[in-house]
Amino acid sequence: MTISEATLGGAIIVSAQGRIDMSNSEDFKDALMAALAGAGAAVIVDMAGVDYISSAGLRSLMIALRSAKAEGKAFGVAALSPLVLEIFTISRFNLVFALYAGVRDAVAALSPDSLGQFDAS
Amino acid sequence: MKITFWGTRGSLPAPLNGAAVRRKLVNALVKAAGLGLDTPEKAEAFCSETLAFAEASTFGGNTSCVQVDTGGQDYLVCDLGSGAREFSMAALARHGPGSPQTYHVLLSHVHWDHIMGFPFFIPAFIPGNRIRIYSCHPRFEWAIRNQSHEPCFPVEFSALSAAIEFVPLEPGTPYEIAGATVTGMAQLHGGDSFGYRIERNGTTLIYTTDAEYKPDDIAQMERTAMFFRDADLVIFDSMYSLAESITLKEDWGHSSNVMGVELCQLARAKALCLFHHEPVNDDARIEAILNETLRFEEITRTGDRLRIHAAHDGLVLEI
Numbered sequence: 001m002t003i004s005e006a007t008l009g010g011a012i013i014v015s016a017q018g019r020i021d022m023s024n025s026e027d028f029k030d031a032l033m034a035a036l037a038g039a040g041a042a043v044i045v046d047m048a049g050v051d052y053i054s055s056a057g058l059r060s061l062m063i064a065l066r067s068a069k070a071e072g073k074a075f076g077v078a079a080l081s082p083l084v085l086e087i088f089t090i091s092r093f094n095l096v097f098a099l100y101a102g103v104r105d106a107v108a109a110l111s112p113d114s115l116g117q118f119d120a121s
Numbered sequence: 122m123k124i125t126f127w128g129t130r131g132s133l134p135a136p137l138n139g140a141a142v143r144r145k146l147v148n149a150l151v152k153a154a155g156l157g158l159d160t161p162e163k164a165e166a167f168c169s170e171t172l173a174f175a176e177a178s179t180f181g182g183n184t185s186c187v188q189v190d191t192g193g194q195d196y197l198v199c200d201l202g203s204g205a206r207e208f209s210m211a212a213l214a215r216h217g218p219g220s221p222q223t224y225h226v227l228l229s230h231v232h233w234d235h236i237m238g239f240p241f242f243i244p245a246f247i248p249g250n251r252i253r254i255y256s257c258h259p260r261f262e263w264a265i266r267n268q269s270h271e272p273c274f275p276v277e278f279s280a281l282s283a284a285i286e287f288v289p290l291e292p293g294t295p296y297e298i299a300g301a302t303v304t305g306m307a308q309l310h311g312g313d314s315f316g317y318r319i320e321r322n323g324t325t326l327i328y329t330t331d332a333e334y335k336p337d338d339i340a341q342m343e344r345t346a347m348f349f350r351d352a353d354l355v356i357f358d359s360m361y362s363l364a365e366s367i368t369l370k371e372d373w374g375h376s377s378n379v380m381g382v383e384l385c386q387l388a389r390a391k392a393l394c395l396f397h398h399e400p401v402n403d404d405a406r407i408e409a410i411l412n413e414t415l416r417f418e419e420i421t422r423t424g425d426r427l428r429i430h431a432a433h434d435g436l437v438l439e440i
């Protein structure tokens with residue numbers, strides 16, 4: 001798994017790549033929590049590069065969502081591959097997270113002020 | 122080893138009601154329209170070949186009771202939920218009441234749904250029968266003795282005619298029980314519960330119900346995978362979805378189909394059996410969960426295929 005981060009106004013986009021499982025879910029969680037601490041309004045997780053996420057990775061997302069709610073920040077998960085979307089559906093996390101087809105959709109919904117910057121980037 | 126499921130439901134019995142039977146009938150009749158099913162044989166073939174399991178049958182509503190046939194003379198059964206009544210009737214029908222038997226019972230814990238069948242366990246009323254009840258749970262003898270007690274039940278435990286013994290077990294210590302080697306493991310569950318590894322002649326069954334597994338507790342995952350290692354079958358509490366078990370129902374002491382697959386994959390187990398079904402779920406829902414679990418196994422498979430079953434009352438598995 002590799003993680004990169006981009007700040008667009010009040011939103012931070014966390015992009016993950018590869019497999020998220022028991023061996024790296026702690027790092028994934030730390031990256032999400034750091035993004036939450038730095039974001040003014042929203043954190044969007046770009047999952048386009050993720051080809052597998054285990055229960056441990058889903059729990060990291062869950063912990064980040066809880067903190068986001070407590071801090072009054074928006075938290076969205078975007079661009080799931082068809083396979084990862086199936087994992088979300090089977091585990092019922094599709095009912096827990098705000099899911100967006102693409103990162104742009106998530107930005108438009110959760111941090112509209114950042115949309116100009118997103119389109120320019 | 123032959124495994125017979127007599128009760129597979131979690132928390133409390135969930136009998137199929139008349140409205141559900143009617144829906145199954147209406148659905149089947151509509152699907153059979155014009156097929157000319159005018160003999161029992163044709164109708165039988167239609168039920169098994171065309172209809173889905175949930176359309177033609179039911180997962181049943183009895184609570185936990187699983188018979189393990191180790192090949193010996195004595196009976197071995199895990200938990201005495203409401204399924205124990207039918208188990209005991211089948212045993213009596215086989216031998217007749219005049220032929221005393223020995224019943225070895227492994228109790229996961231003493232929540233109602235796992236002991237409620239004992240007051241109706243007919244062999245306990247018949248002199249000559251021997252019933253040995255084993256558990257790692259610290260209060261299992263107290264619970265069994267006291268549930269058969271006024272004012273909740275009219276027949277006192279002391280009035281039972283069979284020879285009933287209580288055998289406390291220590292987790293982690295192997296014991297010889299009914300021709301098998303049985304080892305217990307403490308599980309995460311309110312009021313404690315214990316899973317059992319049952320081995321005989323190189324065949325291994327894991328019975329793990331009323332257990333919560335936390336996906337981010339690496340030590341617990343590894344300990345559990347070690348306990349499940351190379352099992353031929355893991356009977357697994359999959360009462361909730363993964364999302365429920367780590368959000369709303371976190372710390373309620375149950376697990377999910379997704380955790381079952383992940384743990385079995387980690388342990389290189391050969392088969393997983395979904396068990397302790399949520400009583401709110403109807404047959405169609407449980408079958409849908411089974412199909413989703415099959416798909417989840419397929420898309421997450423890295424080594425050998427893990428076979429998946431959903432337990433139903435009456436299911437027999439040979440391992």
Ligand SMILES: [Zn+2]
Pocket residue numbers: 131132232234235331397
């Ligand atoms: Zn239970």
Ligand SMILES: [Zn+2]
Pocket residue numbers: 230232310314331
């Ligand atoms: Zn329980």
